[in-house]
Amino acid sequence: MKVAVVTGAGSGIGRAVSLGLLRAGYTVVLAGRQRTALDETGSLAPAQSQWLAVPSDIRVESSVAALFSATLEHFSRLDLLFNNAGVSAPGRPLEELTLGQWNEVIAVNLTGAFLCAREAFRIMKQQRPQGGRIINNGSISAQVPRPHSAPYTASKHAITGLTKSLSLDGRTHRIACGQIDIGNAQTSMTARMMQGALQPDGSTAAEPTIDVSLVADAVVSMADLPLDANVPFMTLMATQMPFAGRG
Numbered sequence: 001m002k003v004a005v006v007t008g009a010g011s012g013i014g015r016a017v018s019l020g021l022l023r024a025g026y027t028v029v030l031a032g033r034q035r036t037a038l039d040e041t042g043s044l045a046p047a048q049s050q051w052l053a054v055p056s057d058i059r060v061e062s063s064v065a066a067l068f069s070a071t072l073e074h075f076s077r078l079d080l081l082f083n084n085a086g087v088s089a090p091g092r093p094l095e096e097l098t099l100g101q102w103n104e105v106i107a108v109n110l111t112g113a114f115l116c117a118r119e120a121f122r123i124m125k126q127q128r129p130q131g132g133r134i135i136n137n138g139s140i141s142a143q144v145p146r147p148h149s150a151p152y153t154a155s156k157h158a159i160t161g162l163t164k165s166l167s168l169d170g171r172t173h174r175i176a177c178g179q180i181d182i183g184n185a186q187t188s189m190t191a192r193m194m195q196g197a198l199q200p201d202g203s204t205a206a207e208p209t210i211d212v213s214l215v216a217d218a219v220v221s222m223a224d225l226p227l228d229a230n231v232p233f234m235t236l237m238a239t240q241m242p243f244a245g246r247g
Helices: 012-023 035-043 061-075 099-126 150-173 191-195 212-223
Strands: 003-007 027-032 051-055 080-083 132-137 175-183 233-237
Touching: 003 012, 003 061, 003 099, 012 027, 012 035, 012 080, 012 212, 027 035, 027 061, 035 051, 051 061, 061 099, 080 099, 080 212, 099 132, 099 150, 099 175, 132 150, 132 212, 150 175, 175 212, 212 233
Parallel strands: 003 027, 003 080, 027 051, 080 132, 132 175, 175 233
Antiparallel strands: none
């Protein structure tokens, strides 16, 4: 039995990946702020699969500790962390952003990912067999920004640095770390892109999306590798979306 923790499991990519892992035979701990959303994800799980909903706020150190304590209490080990939970600030000019909006994005996207990775490291180092895997949800914004996205883009660039550091620090403990950068998966967060997204030249244009199930398939393929192999970075995106040459 392989045990996974997925943050932001109540909707979007987190829900799709949770269900993909459950279909692949993983036991999945569903983490997120709203129990009703987590229970809804669980209700979509295949029959006979094992899951546990643990309402959590990854901005809060004690809540993250409780999440991983519950994982150990129920399943005795941890094989995979999918650091997925994320938010964005309103798309507006930099000078109009508030410090609170900046801090909220950093708290969820970066600090939350760090807190979860730290707990995962503590478990994965001590358990026997030793080791495990962490997959961070980046974004193509980790490579190329969109207009009016400084908080989100900065947080995702920081995730890339976190991924590299975790990969290095986990090497001697059989902890593999990789990152998936996703472009325009069909979720509630990207629904507006099909109507029109702001482009660097000031125009608005509809952008293509991909089915979120493809993201789930990609994450499962990364997760299923033996620990002596790793995908450090993967970019999965809609073929026709503006990315190469953006701006």
